[in-house]
Amino acid sequence: MTRAHLPGILAMAAIVVASNILVQFLFGQWLTWGAFTYPLAFLVTDVMSRVYGAGPARRVVFVGFVVGVVCSLIGTQIMGEFGPLVTLRIAMGSGIAFLTAQMLDVSIFAALRGGKWWRAPLASTLIGSCVDTAFFFSIAFSAQLAWLEPGNDVSWANEAIPMLGVGPVAPLWVSLAFADWLVKLSLALIALIPFRLIVRRLDPNGSAA
Template identity: 75%
Template sequence: MTRKLWPGILAMAAIVVASNILVQFLFGQWLTWGAFTYPLAFLVTDLTNRIYGASQARKVVLAGFAVGVACSFIGTQITGEFGPLVTLRVAIASGLAFLTAQLLDVAVFSALRGRAWWQAPLVSTLLGATLDTALFFTIAFSAAFTFIDPANDVSWANEALPLLGTGPIAPLWMSLAVADWGVKLALALLALIPFRLILRRWTAKGAIA
């Protein structure tokens, strides 16, 4: 792995580690602090893709996946008030969602890289973030996937409540998913600012792939 990728790898690792820690702390009723750090992984992936190309971006993604697996393993060994900090279902959901969503991001970005500068990062992040949210919350908390880890009680996540406190009746995990998705979409728009600024710097260096 070339030295040029180390900034992206370190940034991705920092985001994954921070998100795994911050997800333990609530922000309001529907979110955790990790919801605000994790979407930055898409910014790292997109910048790597734009500057160095898709194959290099996949390497950064795989490095982030490896760090995530390590974090999940450590979390399974730490017991909190309600059991392990990371259950088998959450570990599987987290890893599968991250890897699938990030690779989709790389593919979509590559397909749109010849268009206006903002289209590739925005569309790829929106699609990747949507897939990430759907996979993670469904696998981790839906009653349909209880077979993955029958000993893990997720009845709390399937309690029927108004969606986000005001909408139609739905399992609690759907409110958590919608809130998380909304944050990802907002940050996808905000991330265009640092993406553009960093892209200008690298364009001036003539280092764009």
């Protein structure tokens, strides 16, 4: 790590902390405000991958993972209306999903970085986002994984309702996951603009392309 990597480290840490706070506040029926900040972690990872390479990007991801673990530990000690703000399953899902998806993002970016400028960040973010959503929501809320934390009642998340209120019947957590996934996909496209601008500023000669 060098001083040049510090902005990436701080940005990742800030995004993780902000997302852990904002996930406590609802946005409509299917989302939380954290759904709009968390995907920015992929932008940070992709900028680090493009400008500094896979090694520094992975180290920034690890810093984000450690910050996330600390946030989860703090959340387990804060009691909300229905118990701890962060349960063991949520903590496990969050950590596993973040580390797996972000490291996958770095690997895919490295494999595609020689192509069109937009291909690596778009493909790596889209695939990473899918993995992140699938891992987090299934680990945190799926009835099939209740054995991970027998004392945690997630029956509310497994109530059968129409997806997003209009689609086929599925557990509630599937609707939550699908809405979260749609936000991630939308932001993956929008993030191409700041990605291009930031990379041009940090690497004006295009030597990292």
